[in-house]
Amino acid sequence: MSPGSLTVIGLGPGDPRYLTPAAAAALAAAQDLVGYAPYLARVPERPGLVRHASDNRVEVERARHALALAAAGRRVAVVSGGDPGVFAMAAAVFEALEAGDPAWRRLAVTVEPGITAMLAAAARAGAPLGGDFCALSLSDNLKPWDVITARLAAVLAADLVVALYNPISRARPWQLGAALDLAARHRGPETPVILARAVGRPDEALRVLALREARRAEADMATLVIVGASTTRLIPREGAAPFVYTPRSVAPAAEAAR
Amino acid sequence: MSPGSLTVIGLGPGDPRYLTPAAAAALAAAQDLVGYAPYLARVPERPGLVRHASDNRVEVERARHALALAAAGRRVAVVSGGDPGVFAMAAAVFEALEAGDPAWRRLAVTVEPGITAMLAAAARAGAPLGGDFCALSLSDNLKPWDVITARLAAVLAADLVVALYNPISRARPWQLGAALDLAARHRGPETPVILARAVGRPDEALRVLALREARRAEADMATLVIVGASTTRLIPREGAAPFVYTPRSVAPAAEAAR
Numbered sequence: 447m448s449p450g451s452l453t454v455i456g457l458g459p460g461d462p463r464y465l466t467p468a469a470a471a472a473l474a475a476a477q478d479l480v481g482y483a484p485y486l487a488r489v490p491e492r493p494g495l496v497r498h499a500s501d502n503r504v505e506v507e508r509a510r511h512a513l514a515l516a517a518a519g520r521r522v523a524v525v526s527g528g529d530p531g532v533f534a535m536a537a538a539v540f541e542a543l544e545a546g547d548p549a550w551r552r553l554a555v556t557v558e559p560g561i562t563a564m565l566a567a568a569a570r571a572g573a574p575l576g577g578d579f580c581a582l583s584l585s586d587n588l589k590p591w592d593v594i595t596a597r598l599a600a601v602l603a604a605d606l607v608v609a610l611y612n613p614i615s616r617a618r619p620w621q622l623g624a625a626l627d628l629a630a631r632h633r634g635p636e637t638p639v640i641l642a643r644a645v646g647r648p649d650e651a652l653r654v655l656a657l658r659e660a661r662r663a664e665a666d667m668a669t670l671v672i673v674g675a676s677t678t679r680l681i682p683r684e685g686a687a688p689f690v691y692t693p694r695s696v697a698p699a700a701e702a703a704r
Numbered sequence: 705m706s707p708g709s710l711t712v713i714g715l716g717p718g719d720p721r722y723l724t725p726a727a728a729a730a731l732a733a734a735q736d737l738v739g740y741a742p743y744l745a746r747v748p749e750r751p752g753l754v755r756h757a758s759d760n761r762v763e764v765e766r767a768r769h770a771l772a773l774a775a776a777g778r779r780v781a782v783v784s785g786g787d788p789g790v791f792a793m794a795a796a797v798f799e800a801l802e803a804g805d806p807a808w809r810r811l812a813v814t815v816e817p818g819i820t821a822m823l824a825a826a827a828r829a830g831a832p833l834g835g836d837f838c839a840l841s842l843s844d845n846l847k848p849w850d851v852i853t854a855r856l857a858a859v860l861a862a863d864l865v866v867a868l869y870n871p872i873s874r875a876r877p878w879q880l881g882a883a884l885d886l887a888a889r890h891r892g893p894e895t896p897v898i899l900a901r902a903v904g905r906p907d908e909a910l911r912v913l914a915l916r917e918a919r920r921a922e923a924d925m926a927t928l929v930i931v932g933a934s935t936t937r938l939i940p941r942e943g944a945a946p947f948v949y950t951p952r953s954v955a956p957a958a959e960a961a962r
Binding site (some may be wrong): 454458461462463464465466467468471505529530531532533536537538539540541543544551552555556557558559560561562565566568569570572573574575576577578579580581582583588589590593596597600601603604605606679681682683684689691692693694695696698 | 799858
């Protein structure tokens with residue numbers, strides 16, 4: 447039996463033009479594809495490629511299945527949107543690996559990075575992540591809401607740009623509003639907020655709003671939200687959306703005045 | 705005169721296998737390449753491609769030059785390693801654009817995202833960014849050191865994974881040590897620290913150390929440092945480096961005990 451392998455692959459934001467050649471090569475080498483059905487649908491069919499589609503929110507079961515296939519000698523690819531290491535499948539695979547059959551530790555397990563949503567959204571808007579920034583998941587499925595708000599308050603007080611993943615879902619309808627209310631206690635009402643939906647896909651929509659307006663904006667599971675720092679700026683343009691960027695510099699005086 | 709354009713392109717970590725097709729297409733369409741000399745050297749020569757290499761730490765001058773070329777009708781590509789929006793050229797371009805000729809606001813300016821160093825380093829190590837995380841630049845060339853330490857203390861107290869860009873240079877030899885000392889006041893001595901040097905390049909070197917050992921490790925300008933959260937774990941393996949990952953979950957009890 448040939449030794450099996452498992453690669454966790456980042457497909458990027460959706461457009462194949464953002465799929466790295468390394469990720470494409472790993473997909474081409476795979477015998478089994480494991481992942482959430484909408485991500486699997488992005489990978490073209492070919493003879494001999496076996497697909498194992500699963501629902502959302504069964505990440506560890508999906509990871510165990512992938513590891514078992516690899517242990518049986520298959521070349522397995524677990525696919526994620528964006529980067530697999532950012533609120534996606536890579537951590538689930540290592541959770542399953544650590545808790546599972548000790549033999550799984552001898553498998554060749556690799557991760558292929560991808561363009562994560564905040565990088566794609568930032569590129570579309572300008573350079574909003576130009577200073578220090580953080581990425582927080584607003585989902586309280588896996589951590590208590592009070593941990594989320596404590597973290598959010600800390601990074602807002604420290605004046606980081608904040609990228610919010612998983613801002614909202616049908617089961618979590620109020621969390622984004624609560625997070626924006628908290629942001630409004632640390633940032634001025636004109637602070638730029640970017641709502642980037644489905645960047646790199648045909649239904650892409652990018653909105654740049656002032657924080658005071660963002661509270662009333664529509665968002666969904668496919669939306670990535672970026673809340674600017676106190677220094678984040680808009681460059682208005684005639685007949686086009688403004689550029690949004692965060693300068694690289696922080697002035698001592700600006701900091702003291704915060 | 706044809707209308708000029710400017711694209712800020714992320715080359716990724718170095719290996720062409722991490723260059724996205726979108727970035728490759730933008731490079732192929734460019735007439736003028738502007739950037740720090742080592743990044744320009746990654747782009748193959750071709751007839752008609754004009755190179756404008758510059759030294760490090762002249763980002764805004766470089767950006768102004770690129771915008772002036774575009775305003776003169778050229779198709780200009782500004783190249784950065786990694787992602788251009790993460791501690792790289794995109795913010796400098798928008799700083800120059802805002803401060804410069806108002807006509808520059810009518811130029812077609814776009815940004816092509818890339819695999820930034822922390823994603824490449826994380827993928828090599830496992831999934832250390834599997835929970836909430838932040839990216840901080842340790843360079844005090846553009847912001848006061850007390851802002852850097854205040855931000856670092858805040859994100860450490862909030863138990864985020866911390867990716868440190870620009871950790872050290874000949875002109876800034878002590879900042880990384882000071883940052884690791886600060887980390888040691890918030891994290892246990894066994895907390896995993898990843899020192900990822902030149903990921904995706906022939907001289908790539910990845911080290912996973914305990915925080916208590918990391919203080920004495922060598923690092924340089926090409927190193928990206930990731931300090932784990934309190935929950936970040938190692939999976940030991942026989943005859944191979946351990947996997948490093950941060951579980952997606954935060955338990956209420958673990959948080960209370962922090």
